[in-house]
Amino acid sequence: MKILIIEDEVKTASALTRHLLAVRPDTIIAGTVQSVEEAVSWFGRKEPVDLIFMDIQLTDGTCFDIFKSVQVEAPVIFCTAYSEYTTQAFKNNGIDYILKPFTKADIENALLKVEHFSSFFQRTAQADTRLLDLLKSITGEKQGKTSFLVFQQHSYINLSTSEIKYFYKSAAGVFAVTDENHEYPVKEPLDEIQRLLAPQDFYRINRQYIIAFKAVREVQHYFDRRLTVTLVIKTPEKLIVGREKATAFLQWLGDR
Template structure:
């Protein structure tokens, strides 16, 4: 098995490689890469490995940027000290998700999983179409509701009733479709990881909007978009030209 390691911590990469070889002495570590830029270059210029071990937080950004810049066909085992990226990882060739610090047991289970999947698809020629049909039927479900505290009371706000989340001066606020506002003790980044990506979109650093709340979208200066919601927002909602394509695809993905 030919394995590529994408890990920005040299000591961690070395320990990971040694542990992999101790579990599977026939494996070959092709290279150890520390950045998104270097990973993209390697994948473009070399034959695809049998497996990639990929750290999520690299020296120059998140590993998910790799998938935006180059086609990755190899299965990926994601390695990280945090678990908030699990959903995004499994949308990006992920076959397993191993938390640091690594253990022999977790790596053995992950490698066994890769072998079992490979053997399954080799012996079931019609499995891939069936799997695609199944995946197309799966609805990614996010967090159902958020616990808030207001007027000395704890309340649960159902996610489907939330028009948008916004942040101002390090305070994150929920705004519902009926115009009520509730402070919430989480950052916008933390909230975004808990939401169904087909339902909410991060249009800029300050706003996460519900698909149902989008009323109108217009072209703006320098290839930007301005978005109007069915609920009033404290600020004009502008989408930069780097996000206009993904936003329009999100709107059209129903």
């Protein structure tokens, strides 16, 4: 989980980071900002995060000034010494409200709440997807994009979806990878690719990777109830399925 911390007290931000890494060792701290101005600048760069821990009183105003200036898409856990802002907090992406001084148990309980909601909405989305697939099969609608237009060696070619082992996103862009690790840049963002693909053939295991069912060689248990996936070809990094997706991923593998 990628987390942004908005907190003007250095000691509090350090304690929050320490607790997060203690209860969720795989946490990635995307950044720590101390003011409204700095936060607005950070969100202006449109760097995606999964969750935000946010203090209310900052060095140059309240955190609610951030919401007036930019769009904040991620859910927020508010950490503050003040109890009178709860209503305003829950009107601004609030999913939990923790009073200072907080403990590691407070952080753990807040994260469990986030994961519970995430799991719920994921199950709902999967149910909607299964219903859509059923309707497509009844109406005879073609499922899944059959090819992607890619640019390779000064030419455009139609790359058959059946050849693709996985898609991945990096700082350089989005790529489709075929046998022998041939990579092709794809113009569509990963979210759009996920929508276009047949859900029974491809699965988005995390924010960076969409993998083909036929490319899966082995799945193993990993610590903290996560999974590691090995494909028939090498990948730039270890493929990890978070524990919030692990059960659904295994169901996808077995639903044949």
